[in-house]
Amino acid sequence: MPAFSDSSSDAIVSSLVAVPAGTPVSQVAHRLLELFTGGDLEAGTRLPPERQLAASLGVGRSAVREALAALEILGIIDVRPGSGTYLRGSASDLLPQTLRWGLMIGEQNTDQLIELRAGLESYTARLAAGRVDAALIEALRGTITAMEGAQEDAAAFVAADAEFHAVLARAADNSMLTDLLDVSRTLLRVYNDRAVHDQEDMRLAREEHAEILAALEAADGDRAASAMVAHMATARSRILRASGTAD
Template identity: 60%
Template sequence: MPAFTDDHSAEITAALGTLPVGTPVSEVARRLMDLFTSGSIEPGTRLPPERHLASTLGVGRSAVREALAALEILGIVDVRPGSGTYLRGTASDLLPQTLRWGLLIGRQNTAELLELRSGLEIYVARLAAARATPEAIAELSVAVERMSESIGQLADFARADAEFHQALSTAADNRTLVDLLHVVRSLLQVYADRAVHDEAAARLAIAEHQTIFHAVERRDENAAAAAMATHMSTASTRLAAEAARRTP
């Protein structure tokens, strides 16, 4: 992989500049992200060490360390102990993660994210009913079956639920829409994985997914959208309750 060199040092120094005293970690991360997603640095490049970035930005090493840790979680960089920090992917590959980071910095509240997810999921269901291939319909069927089989194992149930929605997104055949929905789902995932607490809620979710599946299978766009709207109503209520429970 390309190693960090003095040439990179000059380029990064010129691109980053010095930040004002007291700049928060979120702004340090944003400044680094802007450079890393600009396309001016080759993917796989080993980046300058923390002390160099801290000196360039005029901030403490702890701020740079926290910013890089956040960018690693988002998939923008790869921190390898004993080796260094490397840029991952290309600018286009990083677009969904960039959007995700922007939402995190903006601290969008859960209610707004749930409303956005509902609108996107309903449109995805409509598109899937119109565009799903036989293979996509088969994947949806398998996902619903896995949900039914894992009703007593809620962690497995949550994974099967996610697989269904991913298969539905793929069937919709709109990459930009899928990327946007992936961003929102990722932000809500910490709640989604724990929102179904008991067998009664799981059985209701299964019934709702089956209704969506059968509408897609019949190629009924209106029915698919309506079924998803019903599911989003109950799912959003569960997610909002879980978010409230986990918020100090």
């Protein structure tokens, strides 16, 4: 862990400006989060003492203490008694996590989340068509085989379905896209797990996955994206039905 140096402390303090009088703790946390995810601080950086942060922000130490406690719960910082407070990750590590928490604690709109996931999955399929290799094609084929063998086991079918999309994301080879997909899938998981509940749903979903795989095998990005759009459309109907918000 990097040592706490005057230079790093001065850089952090100089980057902060006072927040308006009466600012709630959440705004202090937001100001600190902007600094932490700005890309100028390395993972493991030790933060200045509370009194320095409080002086720079123009707030009381209790406000800084509560803001830091919230950021620790979110996994942004690591408070070590007797040692100090450290930044847990780099900006690229922290941004997906802050996005995840922001979506999870905000007001959720199931239909909008489905639209977000549909766009991400479609782009993932397009990228994967040009990047997938033989080993990943075989892994995708294996998930479809698992779907075929899970006609009497909805939980196993859902697991194979999820694995197909996970392998597809690996084939797309874009870590930021994968992080965004993970967020949307996590938020929709409770509905995904209930959405496929009869053999007709399973048959249609399996055929849709097979069409996506065929497009990948042909290295046809347009076809893969279109097949995923079709799959997401039927998945939307199933998820909205499961969530009780169907049109």
